[in-house]
Amino acid sequence: MRSTFLFASCVAALSSFASAELNLSQPLLSRQVLPSTFRPPQVFKNANLVRTTNLDKAYPRETINVVIENIDAKPQSKYYLPFESSLLSRVGGLEVRDKKDAEKGSFKVEVVGFDAESSTEFYLIHLPTPLAPKAQQTLSISYSVLSAVVPVPAQIGQSDKQYVQYTFSAYTPSAYLTDKQKTKMKFPNGDVPDYTTLPADLNTEKKADPQKQGSTFTYGPYNNIPAGAEEFVSVRYEFTKPLTHATLLERDLEVSHWGGNLASEERYWLTNQGAQLKNHFSRVEWQKQSYMNPPSSALKNLNLPLHPGAVDPYFTDDIGNVSTSRFRPGKKEALLELKPRYPVFGGWKYSFRVGWNADLNTYLRKLATGDSYVLKVPFLEGPRAGEGIAYARVHLRVILPEGATNVKYSTTVPLVDSTTSVHRTFMDTLGRPTLELHAINIVDEFRERDLIVTYDYPWTAGYRKPIVLALGLFAVFAVSWVLGSIDTSIGKKKKA
Template sequence: MRLFSIAAAVLSLASAAVCAEKGNLTTPLTSRVVLPANFKPPQVFKNANLVHIVNLERGYPRELINVVIENIASTPQDEYFIPFTSQQMETIGGLEVKDKKDADGRLFEVEAVEFDPQSDTQFYRVRLPKALAPKAQQTLAISYSFLSSLRPLPSRIEQQENQFLVYTFSAYCPSSYVTSKQKTEVKFGTANIPEYTIIPGGKGEPESPQKQGTKFTYGPFGEVPAGALEPVRVRYEFTKPLIHVSRLERDIEVSHWGGNIAFEERYTMHNRAANLTKQFSRLQWAQQQYYNPPTTAIRELKFPLKVGSLTPYFTDVIGNVSTSRFRSNKREASLEIKPRYPIFGGWNYPFRIGWDADLKNFLRKLNGGDSYVLKVPFLEGPKQPEGLEYEHIELRIILPEGAENVKYSTTMPHISSSLGLHKTFMDTLGRTTLTLHAHNIVDDLRDRDVIVTYDYPFLAGLRKPLVIFGGVLSCFVAAWAVGCLDVGIRGKRS
């Protein structure tokens, strides 16, 4: 019987060696390129027409730039530079660039470049998939968001008082190139906008902004030189929470033997809304609930899960969250939880949730061989009308013990990755774990998937049963051997 234990151990070491040899991750989507200190983007492009859209309907600003670029150089060009300030570089998230006229086209390669750490202007470099010929044009759609960029003013309010936010941007869209014609549209979620910057008209241009319901339009403006700015400050009503998740730890554990996939998410949540001027009044809060007025407090969290999700659990630092509702049928799976207290501005709420699902809904085996394809959401989490922003996300995909040749692909922007081992109950050397890190992500990207391919040999699947069998058998043999020992005390024979 000892032979079984030795064989299982040798099998474990051999599988680990193969995994280490064949392990291969795709190249991360971001890189850091250092340019000379005197770098300036070459003036090889011109923005023939540009529309800058600033969306302030949610708890974070989302910006979209639709621009027609024209190659004004004498040779084909494939590098387009987008400028940002140093502060914006720290808070920018989800920067994506694609061809505006090709809705199903792939995203362009985007890199953060650095040329002078002391400079206030930094750049993202966009590589066009095909070099643009001289005098040719292409329409780019550039989208991104900024985290922690909305500031409550005043910073403290009464429990029933309305909240106002301030956001600062430029009416001239920041660009590294000359812009022939442009305008900036600002979309609000309310018509109550007591303060905003007015830009006088000139040279036949009307005064800005022009108002149309909850939309302001700055411009159109004539030719604007590269790097030109026109600061604009708006203050508007936003009586909703500003939900900020400083850290989300998301685990996805795959079990071939049990046919199960387990999800667990651990949140460190903070409300960035205006703080209360006085202590929270539970009586006043209870009275408000009769007519359900808008509030800056987080009252509940709604998690739309994948169809077929089951056995959810939800706890905070005290214990189980008892106020909850879970619905699961053939069309939907939804989990709703209410925190123990309304989370007002400046308050934190750490908690965790988890659930199980049938593995066959996420995993497919390829024809021939021992290769598998796993498709799971990169981000799920709450779906709130005001939106959520995530400062740091750590996703761990825990594969079966012995999985090898791991590769992944995802359209989530700016991902870093690593491959390691995760030891859990009854493991020998540990389970193969793919860890992905993302920064400054908003819930607009919650529909992005991660596709993981890996090999899981048949012998690797037998490793754990053999080890368990050998271990149990060894215990019985040891117990039998101990039972055969003569431990009695007898006197000497004369």
């Protein structure tokens, strides 16, 4: 009997391991497929291009400011931006704005690919107004590259400094001829032990390449670089901070009109992409240095700044409640300080869930016209960390009250997919309409972006829950009366 129980518990334990592993298939990129003979028409040239690579965070952030010029005879509005296929699947949050008129918002951007196994794919940027022949426009293209830095050496001691390497092309990849260009690198500190040096004759000014200035390096300037030219260089710099990477974030927002509540829950699958431990983890060494709080490649804590008014927070993982958390409600923000169950070193994983409630009145407004409502919620909340956090996939679900119809949404976060489904939970008869939004390769800079949802919710739909319950109890009354009035006596009925 005991062995049966032991076997059953082993099976249960193994199955929970199996279910903890995620099915991470290819990203859900919807793309326009072009024939393999396609080459971007040479209708533009880049008059001047300055790329700034910011390596302050765990993911490189690229900003390309480029003056484009139409060299064709007709007005043109399609500008192609090439990426290696392997790189394109890791590029996130690509946004293009007019540098001189940033207020206009970001341009429409889509991914186009080849039908064949091509090494190059493109982002197609649609200029809102076609650029006239010989006219110029300054674009500001910004994006982040996920999983782009690699720890070198790949294994370090527990309290050693961590160095990471970033490899990129010194010539900014472009589908057009570039007259003049340079790349500025901003490192988190001046400790850059290794970097590729390019021959001075490539450089226009015939100077040593790169030029160093404190923690900033400059590759270039280079003149007349043809379309598709690449010159790979690597830099290795100190980054003794965790490379926190969420392989998946599931975020649920549940709207309750009866309770006047917005319930948020976030489920994280985190991994630290930093250097792995050379030896076993030493608790003694960890505890000895914990008072000094030196920089470490391990993920020690996560701070979630929640909106003011957040209440009832919880922090659980596969084992159960994690007691090493603190909640500091405040007027400006309600800070939820989490400490994972163990320091997350390079190559280690940690998955957990956090949740909280908030009053609905700061997020939901009723429209003057009929029974329509508008909901404004942050697309992403999540931890705030100096070294940044990258999310490979974000699944956001907005669970609306049962009976809500005509659901519309708008957000400035680039999405790859959106669907509506039905979520069934307590006291539901038909289930709640749920808006599901999917985004890939998002970084924590998108924290402040809002999601606005409008929906119609007639008052009759609101009364469905209590009326269904009331009908249920009334049926019990009716049945009890019917059953009670059945004459089950034996013999002749007595006449009054």
